[in-house]
Amino acid sequence: MSLGLDVLVADGHLQKTFRGNVALLAHNASVDSSLVHAAVRLKSIFGTRFIKLFGPQHGFTTDAQDNMIETDHYTHSYFNIPVYSLYSEVRVPTDEMLEGVDHLFVDLQDIGCRMYTYIYTLTLLLEKCSNSGIEIIVLDRPNPLNGVDLEGNILDLQFESFIGRHPIPVRHGMTIGEVALMHQTYWAKEKANLKVIKMQHWNRHMYFDDTGLHWLLPSPNLGRTESSLTFPAIVLFEGTNLSEGRGTTQALEIMGHPKIEPFSFFKGYLEAKIKQSELEGFILRPITFIPTFQKQMDQVCGGLQLHITDRTKYKPWRIGQFLIRETYHYLGDDFEWLQPPYEYNYTQEPIDIINGTDKLRHWITTNGSMEALNDFEDLKNYKLQLEDIKIY
Numbered sequence: 001m002s003l004g005l006d007v008l009v010a011d012g013h014l015q016k017t018f019r020g021n022v023a024l025l026a027h028n029a030s031v032d033s034s035l036v037h038a039a040v041r042l043k044s045i046f047g048t049r050f051i052k053l054f055g056p057q058h059g060f061t062t063d064a065q066d067n068m069i070e071t072d073h074y075t076h077s078y079f080n081i082p083v084y085s086l087y088s089e090v091r092v093p094t095d096e097m098l099e100g101v102d103h104l105f106v107d108l109q110d111i112g113c114r115m116y117t118y119i120y121t122l123t124l125l126l127e128k129c130s131n132s133g134i135e136i137i138v139l140d141r142p143n144p145l146n147g148v149d150l151e152g153n154i155l156d157l158q159f160e161s162f163i164g165r166h167p168i169p170v171r172h173g174m175t176i177g178e179v180a181l182m183h184q185t186y187w188a189k190e191k192a193n194l195k196v197i198k199m200q201h202w203n204r205h206m207y208f209d210d211t212g213l214h215w216l217l218p219s220p221n222l223g224r225t226e227s228s229l230t231f232p233a234i235v236l237f238e239g240t241n242l243s244e245g246r247g248t249t250q251a252l253e254i255m256g257h258p259k260i261e262p263f264s265f266f267k268g269y270l271e272a273k274i275k276q277s278e279l280e281g282f283i284l285r286p287i288t289f290i291p292t293f294q295k296q297m298d299q300v301c302g303g304l305q306l307h308i309t310d311r312t313k314y315k316p317w318r319i320g321q322f323l324i325r326e327t328y329h330y331l332g333d334d335f336e337w338l339q340p341p342y343e344y345n346y347t348q349e350p351i352d353i354i355n356g357t358d359k360l361r362h363w364i365t366t367n368g369s370m371e372a373l374n375d376f377e378d379l380k381n382y383k384l385q386l387e388d389i390k391i392y
Contacts, residue, residue, distance in 0.1 A: 001033075001199060001200060001201035001202050001211050001212065001213070002033065002199060002200040002201060003032060003033060003139065003140070003141055003199055003213070004107070004138070004139030004140040004141065004177070004196075004197040004198060004199055005030070005031075005032045005038050005041060005107055005139045005197075006032050006033050006200075007139075007197050007198070007199070007200060008041070008045075008105075008139060008197055009032060009041050009045070014197070015045050015046075018046070018102075018103045018135075018137075019102070020049065020101075020102025020103055021049050021050075021051045021100050021101055021102050021103070022042060022046045022049050022050045022051065022101070022102070022103045022104075022105065023050075023051060023052035023053065023054065023098075023101045023103070023104045023105070024038055024039055024042055024050070024052075024053055024054065024104070024105045024106075024107065025053075025054040025055070025056065025086070025104065025105070025106045025107070025108065025121070025122075025125065026038050026039060026053070026054075026055070026060065026105075026106075026107045026108065027055060027056055027058065027059070027060060027061075027062045027108060027109070027118075027218065028061060028062030028063075028216055028217050028218070029062070029108075029109035029216040029217060029218040030107040030108065030109070031214075031216060033213060035214060035216075038105070038107040038139070039053060039076075039079060042105065043079060050079075050081070051081055051100060051101065052081055052082050052083075052084065052097070052100075052101060053076060053079065053081060053082065053083040053084070054083070054084050054085075054086055054093065054097075054104075055071060055083060055084070055085050055086065055087070056086055056087060056108060056117065056118050056121040057086075057087040057117045057118070057121070057219070058071070058087070058219045058220060059071035059085065059087070060083050060085070062217055062218070062219060062220060063220065064087075064220070065220050065221070065246070065293070065294075066221075066246065066294060067163075067238075067342065067343050068341070068342075068343065068344065070085065070087055070088045070089070071085040071087055071088060072085060072088065073085055073088065082097075084097045086121050086124075086125075087117075087121075091121070091124055091162065092124045092125070092127075092128045093125065093128060098128075098129070098132070098134060101134055102133075102134065102135065103134070103135045103137060104125070104129070104134055104135070104136050104137070105137045105138075105139055106122055106125070106136060106137065106138045106139065106176075106180075107138075107139040107141070108121070108122065108141070108176060108218075109141050109176075109216070109218040110141065110143065110175075110176040110179070110218070111143075111144050111145065111218060111222065111228040111231060112143040112144055112145035112146075112171060112172060112173070112174070112228070113145070113170060113171060113172070113228075113231055113232045113235070114152070114155060114163070114164055114168055114169065114170045114171075114172055114356065115163045115164065115170070115232075115235050115354055116163070116219075116231075117162055117163055118176070118218075119176060119179045120162055120163075120164075120165045120166075122138070122176065122179060122180055122183075123165060123166065123179070123180070123183045123187070124165075126180060126183055126184065126188065126192040126194065127188065127189075127190075127192075129192050129193070130188065130189075130190035130191055130192045131190055131191075131192075132192075132193075133193070134193065135193045135194075135195060136180070136192055136193065136194050136195070137194075137195045137196075137197060138176060138177045138180045138194070138195070138196045138197065139197050140175050140176060140177035140178075140196055140197060140198055140199050141175060141176055141177075141199070142175065142199065142202055142206060142208055142211050142213070143173065143174060143175050144207060144208035144225065144228040144229070145171055145173075145207065145228065145229065145232075146173070146204060146205055146206060146207050147173050147174065147175065147178075147203075147204030147205075147206075147390075147392060148173060148204045148205055149171060149173065150169050150171055150172065150173045150379055150382070150383070150386075151169060151170055151171040151232070151315055151316065151317045151318070151377070152169040152170025152171055152232070152317040152376075152377065153169065153170065153355070153356060153357055153360070153376040153377060153378075154167050154168065154169055154356070154378065154379065154382060155167050155168060155356035155357075156356055156357045159348060159352055159353055159355075159356050159357060159358070161343050161344075161345050161348075161353045162343050162344065163343050163353060163354065164353065164354075164356045166182075166183070166187055167382070168182075168382065169377070169379055169382060170232055170317045170356075171232055171316070171317060173204075173386060174386065174389075175199075175202075175391075175392070177196035177197075177198065177391065178196075178386075178389055178390065178391060180194055180196060181194075181196060181389040181391065182385065182386075182389050185385070185388065185389050186385055196391065198391055198392070199392075202392060203392060204390075204392055207225075207229075207311065208225045208228065209225050221245075221246055221251035221252055222251075222252065223249065223250075223251070224253075226253060226308065227250075227251070227252050227253055229308055229311075229314070229316065230252055230253045230306045230308070230316065231252050231316075232316035232317050232320060233306060233316040233317065233319045233320030233323065234252045234253060234254070234255055234306060234320065235252060235320070235354065236320040236321065236323075236324050236351070236354060236355070237255045237320075237323075237324065238338065238342075238350065238354060239337060239338050239342070239349070239350040239351030239352075239353075239354045239355070240324065240327075240335065240336065240337060240338055240351065241257070241295065241296075241335070241336040241337075241338060242255050242256060242257045242295070242296075242303070242327060242335075243255065243256050243257065243289075243291050243294070243295045243296040243301050243303070244295075245289070245291070246291060246293065246294040246295065247291030247292040247293040247294050247297060248289050248290075248291055248292070250289075250305065253305055253306055254287060254289060254303055254304065254305045254306070255303050255304060255306075255323065255327075256287070256288075256289060256296075256301035256302055256303020256304065257296065257301055257302070257303065257327070257331060257334065257335075258296060258299045258300060258301055258302070259302075259331060259334045260301070260302035260303055260327075260330075260331070261302050262286035262287055262288060262302035262303055262304065263286045265286070265302065265303075265304075265330065266284060266286045266304065267286075269326070269330055270284065270304075270326055270330075273322075273326060274322075277322055277370050278370070279315065279318060279319055279322060279370075280310065280313040280314070281308060281309055281310035281311065281312065281313030281314030281315070282306060282307060282308050282309055282310075282314055282319060283307045283309055284304040284305070284306060284307075285304060285305045285307060286302070286303075286304060287302075287303055287304065287305050288300060288301065288302055288303075289301050289303065304323075306319070318370070318373060321360060321363070321364070321373060322370065324364055325363070325364045325367065325368070328364050328365065329367060337349055337350070337351055337361070338350040338351065342354075349361065357376070359376070360376065363376075
């Protein structure tokens with residue numbers, strides 16, 4: 001298959017339609033199918049008209065860990081052009097940063113989950129560049145979780161944040177190009193000059209490992225394709241005092257706490273509850289690990305690793321809610337909700353920002369039933385909107 005970047009590289013006529021100065025918003029995973037970085041390709045195509053680089057959260061080089069760790073602006077040592085961070089003192093480029101730019105290419109690998117910030121860097125950019133004359137060109141990339149399966153609650157805009165700006169479910173089923181089109185169709189107050197360069201030979205049923213492409217870190221703690229699949233479940237633990245595996249080599253695939261003895265927790269407590277839940281398509285494996293940084297640093301944690309056995313039955317959002325509910329009641333007073341600030345929100349509880357509602361926290365604390373989760377998934381209107389903007 002061909003990425004949007006591949007299509008641009010191969011099409012000389014398309015390249016000639018971009019007559020002005022060019023900038024690029026990209027990160028570590030912004031490579032073509034031959035593993036050549038987008039910045040190298042744009043420099044080759046546009047020469048001295050390639051004038052600026054931008055980086056999202058985690059930086060242009062994707063080396064900054066975790067939330068609320070900002071990256072600096074600098075001059076790139078090879079390309080000798082400015083690199084502006086959109087996760088710094090600003091989330092939106094200033095007029096000075098955009099000065100002289102006619103075409104701004106966006107080439108970011110999203111992971112298909114609402115709590116991932118790159119789609120919001122894109123929509124903020126679209127809002128900034130509306131009525132500006134700057135053309136935004138999205139070089140489209142696969143949704144690693146496929147473009148068919150949807151899951152989770154729609155964000156309540158009372159809990160809007162940089163990990164949730166728009167009314168979409170947790171597993172949203174869009175490519176990043178489709179997010180841009182959804183924004184322009186349903187969310188934008190003013191339209192931007194937007195172009196999406198589509199992929200070739202991608203279909204909505206594909207997971208990332210169906211594409212034949214190489215997996216590169218889109219952020220520092222998603223080291224494998226499996227990490228993108230477990231992310232919608234395990235990321236929920238960011239709102240608690242349990243480790244989600246940061247500081248290990250299996251971040252966002254594992255969870256644990258120093259007060260958990262893993263085999264007792266699994267065999268003596270959780271195994272029967274999994275059967276009662278009727279959740280399928282996964283195995284939880286008891287493990288012990290020691291985070292080298294972040295939560296529970298240098299503490300021996302007992303916990304679980306999430307393994308996917310059947311993607312057709314696997315429901316990560318439900319599994320994540322189930323696991324938080326059970327660890328909350330298992331640990332008792334040793335379980336704590338993470339306290340603000342989280343993603344620069346200093347008032348609302350982090351778990352509510354992650355969930356996009358406070359109602360799921362109450363579902364957890366009151367030991368709500370798995371059937372009650374159905375009430376959170378009202379996706380009818382969203383599905384209609386998605387059908388309206390699909391380009392594959």
